[in-house]
Amino acid sequence: MDKNYYRDDFEELLREKADEFKLQPTRRVWKSVYNNMHPSRRWPSNAISLLLIASLLFIGYFNSNQSNQDQNKPLSKLSPTANQNAIVADLTTTSNSSSSVNSLDNRSNAKNKLVANNNTTDLQIAENRTPNTTQSQKNNNKNNIGNNSITKFVSTLTAKSISNNEKADTKKAITNASKLVSTNKGAIIPINSNEAQSSTNAIENVEISSNSSVESTINSSANSSTAIENQLAATEVQSIQSPTAANLTTINASLTNNEDKAWIENFVFYNKGKTKKWKEKMAYELYVTPGISYRTLNSNIKYNNNPSAGFVMNTEPTAINQKPEFSAEMGASMIYSFAKKLRLKFGGQFNYNSYAINAYETNHPVLTTLTLNDLNSGYPYLISRNTLISNIAGIGAATFHNKSFQVSLPIGLEYKLAGNNKLQWYGAATIQPTFIVAAKAYLLSSDRKNYVADNSMVRNWSLNTGFETFISYQTKAGVSLQVGPQFRYQIPSTYGKKYSLDEKLFSAGMKIGMVRNF
């Protein structure tokens, strides 16, 4: 390759073009700088965000019902600028605060409105910069209204809902849309903000396209322009005013102005496709928690010890030989970072609990009784059962395993206690609605001398709570490894209210997990 040119010239070129290059930052940047410099005036702290969780969930549920009703409501009689300001404020509030939880529905609605209203505002700026279109360009201008965001704006207007003021705004918006495209004919094609593209790809979409590509855009937008024309007819919009030929020269000349270039760049960046920011806040986790499980055993307080029934219940479980056994949890969850130090966690999990019963086998069936509660009267009664398992003596020692196979849906919070980008320390708590898929239960007899295998007493549904703390280490591959102790406790008894003993399972283990962002 011939490199016979001055090296300094090349570097001078790079320097010159790099200095010319400017980008307009989003509002988020200044707000973050401001919050850092003036922390006393910071937005709601993490402590208040805890209260926001419950209220925002309620609002999200409430709004999901309201949003269906709001679609048919007339537009506000405020000016487009005021509308936009309100929506920008709404979008800013829901998107910029690091401590707020966003309803995805609210954000997408606000974003769509913002896109439409940004078009309106920027189109108004275009109106200020450029005169009206020529009469001869009228049809082309209407055809050029194929921009999806403008279509969306117009399509939200219904014939019933448009007042006289709004009709004028509609006319102004459509007029300005025409002016935007006409003044930029063959130049910039605005981007549909709903397209999910990276910023680099978005810049690629900002083409200085040839006339043929603009014409193809005009042709492809014919259907949407027809729909818009029908709506305009329904609302009795007056005809677009005609610019003079002399003004067109001014329009074209203004494009070379650096100020216009900057405006065009701003327009493109506010309407370019954005990466889904929810992806940056979402992660998924896979984990296992091997450990040991055991139980607490107490009398079922709902039953009354009634001496007149002919027996006295031994209310204290005595002389039983039971030991903890292996337990395990395996699960996957989604993690959503809604605040700087707080993360919401929800997922699915499979649990296995077990504890051992050391007893004896008998060489013949033994008739024994189980004490149950009469839920109507509150008094105990006995039922008879045959069993081959003795708690006292038998032909040989044997170990029996009380097992429980469960599926639960943990939902909870993780709080960052300390750490930096690489190494972090978290504390977490979850509540876990649980379904008992299968169980193997051995029930103590009334006199505590025998065990009876009976799964019918085991509940189908239960509720667990979990507490854990772990260290999270961020690897170079972008995966976080987590390890730490975890404790899970069952809130209601394993057995239904009928059985005279309350058993509550608990397990303790070491959680090993892996977290990865989307």
Next chain:
Amino acid sequence: MTEELLLAGCLKNDAASQEALYKRFSPRMLGVCYRFAKNKEDAEDMLQEGFIKVFTQIHQYRSEGALEGWIRRIMVHTCINILKKNKKFSDSVDITYAHSVHVREEMIPSIMQAKQVVESIRLLPLGYRTVLNLYAIEGFSHREIGELLDIEESTSRSQYTRAKAMLEDILLKKKIIQKSKPKIAIASASAIL
């Protein structure tokens, strides 16, 4: 508002003066960060951190040079520190082997002049891009670049030579520049279109 008034207000931690200073310099500074960053979001993060440093260290400004130049130096150092902290610099294509990266013409977006050059620079591997930004545009010496990036001065020189050759190749392929003796000239817009 003049720069002196802005400076006086920023020294008092006045929010209005800070915002005015930010609005005045942020577009150009974001352009600087954009040349170092992977995408616009990362560039905004660098801009944010840079301006926080500007406002917290504003009392160190000695009026010996232009305020913009001082802010720009802080911005460049902030960008480098973030790249090094996130290990994006070391995790990038090894600059020793980066010369094997081939740039296809269709990878280069067709955009206006300054953007074309900047986007072409951003096509370079991270190591090449950083050295080229620092030497050719920001005016650092190879010795300073070596200290900043923890590399040898000779490595900086050799990587800059390769980066420049790769960038020239990109700009020539896209007809953003054309070879002519004795100067390089920007190809006309009509030639591009």
